[in-house]
Amino acid sequence: MGRKKKAFAVLIPALALVATACQETPGVAQPNGPQATRTANPAAYPGRPAADDGSGIPNLQGGGQQNGGAQGYGRPTAQPTAEPPADPAAEPPADPSAEPPADPSAEPPADPSADPTDGTGGQNGDGGQMGGDGGQNGDQGDGQNGDQGNGDQGNGDQGNGDQGEQPPPNPELRADQFVDIRKAPRVRQPRRTRQASTGVFASECGVNEGQAHSNPDNVLAAPGVVNGAHHIHDYVGNLDTNAFSTDETFAAAGTTCTNGDKSAYFWPVIRLRDGQDDSDRAAQSTADGNIGSIVTPSSVKLQFLGNPRSKVTAMPQFIRVAVGDAKAVTNGLKNAHASWTCSGFENRAFTDKYPLCPQGSQVKRVLNFPSCWDGQNTDSANHRDHIQFPDARTGQCPQGTKAVPQLRMTLAYNVPAKPLAFALDSFPESGHDPVTDHGDLINVMGEQLMRQAVNAINKGARTTGKRRR
Structure with a gap:
């Protein structure tokens, strides 16, 4: 017993010494074993948030x-x-x-x-x-x-x-936003079926020569707000269009259209950047970042087209229809539908670039409006839900909607084929980006004229309707 007690007395201190050594020796990763997870100490990065990747290491x-x-x-x-x-x-x-x-x-x-x-x-x-x-x-x-x-x-x-x-306050236009039209993507159109409505009904309403009717309002998106657009709109058709227009004032007003169409058609102007704005709105335009002389379109085509898969029905009077998004820079491209092309190159178009056209070719803005109506409403909270676009690939209207005449607005301009030479009026924060192009229609055609349009489109005819004496 005496020898065993002596042996334990020697063994116990030795075990204590080994335990102490294990606690003080740093761990070493095994070459073939699992690696230890490294956890960062947030206190080592004062004032910085950790990344959202679960590592705990700040971005x-x-x-x-x-x-x-x-x-x-x-x-x-x-x-x-x-x-x-x-x-x-x-x-x-x-x-x-x-x-x-x-x-x-x-x-x-x-x-x-x-x-x-x-x-x-x-x-x-x-x-x-x-x-x-x-x-x-x-x-x-x-x-x-x-x-x-x-x-x-x-x-x-x-x-x-x-x-x-x-x-x-006014982001700058960039030279890389101007690109040769021959580099633009090709335009694709849905195939027509036997049920397609192939006619065209046009209203000839002028080009707003000399800025006879223009203002920075937008009665469709911002009714009752003066300078609600923060950029100048050209108007043709209804002579009353401004921030305070109503269905009643539209119906009572005159029109620039030769067939008696009282609809309101409008779009943001284009300017020559090195030109001089001598209008009474020059100070407000400059404050909104829109500078230069306004260019009058060389031509304006307002055509109502059919649907590649079905006949069309009449659109209701006073319906509000918008295409494009003036705030696409901040909202994203979901509603950016305008096309920028050149005469002679209409099979190619940009949405987000200004085209540089060859000599003798004009810049063209093509705005194809939505044409699938819900059958009930003439407007909606976002001005889009009541009338939608047909499927881009098939031309089919969404379920629960019906095809109505589709407005195609084609605006042509003689402008220099040089980067930064011309630009679209825009909201101050949008930097004249071509992706913000847009247009608006308020239909005041009247039942008889609309009936003529529907019949012509469904029968495959081309007409401008009865001309005003």
Whole structure:
């Protein structure tokens, strides 16, 4: 027993020594075993949010990636006083090259007039649906739905959340928005069936020579609001069209159309950028960022077409119909339907570029309006739900709607084939982007004239209706 007690007395201290050594020796990853999960210490990055990828490591890149800058924060600023973690295996040392420059002037703000697919105004960019700096729910910006993308201090569309910079009041037009028409995508049309309505009914209503009827109102989208469009509209047809027009004033007014059509047709003007605006609205236009001399269209075609799969029925009087989106830069391209082409090249067209036309060819804007009516309403809250587009591939109207005459508005212009020479009037924050082109119709044709239009379209005829004496 004495020998056993002595042996235990020696063994116990030895076991204690081994246990102590195990606690003090750092662990080593096994070459063929599972790797330990590295967890970042948020305290090592004071004031910075962690990335939304589950790693716990902060996003040092900011916006421009689909999931970058989660929670709508701006680009993080450098933290020169932060101490790196003692254990390099648990936390990598800060890499100064990964940080954006501290001086905001070293990195120019993004241009919100850029192509919405390049990350500035589309789904995944700085001001997009999940954009980093001005994300959908971010504190710093209002990327998806904000017209200007301005947050509390930062500015979502520009991508400078922390810096407190404000966007330029009038974003600049860019030379890369002007492209040779021969590089435009081809225009595709649905095939016609035997039931197609192939006729054309046209109203000849002039070109608004000398700006005889124009204003910055939009009675369809902003009734009762003076300067509701923040850009000048050309008007033909109804002589009463302004912010305060009503169905009653439309019906009582005269028209520029030769067949008695009292409908209101309007669209934003085009300007020569180096021209002089001598109108009484020049000061307001300049404040809204629209400068230069207004160009009168060389021709305006207002044609009502049929449907490639069915006959058409009459559209109701006073129905409001809009095409395009004046805020497509910030809203996205869902409702951008305008086409930019050149005479002689109508089989090609852009939606998001201005065309540069060969010598002797004119710039053309083609606006094909929606033509599938719900059969009940003459307007809707968003001015779109009551009348929709047919399927782009088949021409079929959506279930629950019926085909009505489709307005095609074709505007031709003699403008220089040079980048930055001409541009569309737009909202101040939209930078004259061609993707914001749009047009509007308020139908005041009258039942008899509409009946003529429907009959001509369904029978395959081409007519302008009875001419006014």
